[in-house]
Amino acid sequence: MRKPLAGALLALALLGAGATSATAAPAPAPAPAPAPTTKAVDFAGTVALSNCSGSVVRVPGSQPTDPALVLSNGHCLESGMPGPGTVVVDKPSTRTFSLLNSAGSKVATLRAAKIAYATMTDTDVSLYELTSTYAQIQSRYGINALELNASRPAQGTAIKVVSGYWKRIYSCSIDGFAYRLKEAGWTMKDSVRYTAACDTIGGTSGSPVVDTATGKVVAVNNTGNEDGQRCTMNNPCEVDENGTVTVRQGINYAQQTYAIVACVGTGNKIDLGRPGCTLPKP
Template identity: 70%
Template sequence: MKRPLVGVLAALLLGGAALTGTGAASASATSRDAAPAHTAKAAVTVNFAGTVALSNCSGSVVKMPTSVPTDPAIVMSNGHCLSGGFLDPGESIVNVASSRTFSLLNAAGTKVATLRATKVAYATMTDTDISLYQLNTTYAQIQSSYGIAALELSATHPVAGTAIKVVSGYWKRIYSCNIDAFVYRLHEDSWIWKDSVRYTPSCNTIGGTSGSPVVDVATGKVVAINNTGNEDGGRCTLDNPCEVDQNGNITVHQGINYAEETYLITQCVGAGNKINLSLPGCTLPKP
């Protein structure tokens, strides 16, 4: 996992291998691997506007396709970036009070404001690796005060071959590559993630990039969240995730990095940006 840069999380977020990587295609990816690279489209401008820096990770202010300007804004990062440490496999949390702060960046990567959470609306490291913080400000207030709009989560599954950018608010660095393939199961230590995104090698993300939004350059929408990579060539260990296919075959790609899809989040957020795990189609793990 691309762990936090301090304390126990430093071991977990800085260990670039787990939760971030670089690599080649493997037998453990799904059939979507065969999708060809897209024909070039007019790309949108991807910069740091709307991204945030946490104390140990990266993140972004995000909105759902159904969000409205008066909704309380949401900051998205990894579940392993929680200030309290890693969640156990099978553990999810909903609506836990939090006053965590985030440095909001403008297009140039300059801090323009400190945003504050009221709660962790949802977090898990099971099946995926996400944390969603509800803020004490609305999208409209952020837009009015700082001229910065939230990044929108795509409501559809990403496509192999898509040109993407991984935008790290922590390091103020943007990585460019493509979606290489989708991994049936990604195992790291005791955590298992489903249908993970594998990058092509040029997205050689490092510790502290955990939680960075993965942006489709053709649409400007967020399709995944950066979370790990295989640092040392280890097999299914911390900072050394392995790919497992439907038949249980294990493949290791040293230096390859990964992300978790975010379209699933849009199916679990109702009116007022409230997490509702009972919505039809919502498959996020429940507490």
């Protein structure tokens, strides 16, 4: 566990006339495909934990006066890794987080009021509710929360993994998805697999995975196969629908976050009973 549109070219048709025949106008040259638009991705809104990375996040329905949420991994909890099948809800916490600006400099210390939700079952996620609202963080430090995308990301999506702990940004793409990702006693579902360029390391756990086209968070970085071992700690393996096991040494993974959106209700409260909420329940 760890870890502008291009201008279109207009071709002019040239007509020529001879004494006995006409020369056909050449076909217009095809316009080049527009360059994909991208959002600037930096450290603003990310946080450093004592042992991991994280980010201040919001869902599309979050309000400025709501208590802010910090996203990280379940295995980054101050109390240790939740066991398989364990779900933590509304547990008091006074954990602190170093809030970073766009350059990666610390601008504030944020404090948790509670662990709103955490688990390592089917996913690897923690959500801390802070004592500060989004409006307070923005007005005091000029930092806006990152938004969780409500849609599942697609294979080939260009992404950046932004580590507040190491103040380092990794750039790569989503290579694909692991039907099941097994690591020691834990099993995660539909995990994001990176292309090799995102060679994340310890301390990058909990980093937001940002879609560079939208600037929204699509996953949370959490693990990678370090030594080529099969399904052991720090060596997760992929298991497909038929039970076939694949080991990809040096490849790293993240857990999708779109499912969180349906579970956040009024006042930014985690409500596991909301329609469409599929996060594991206690």
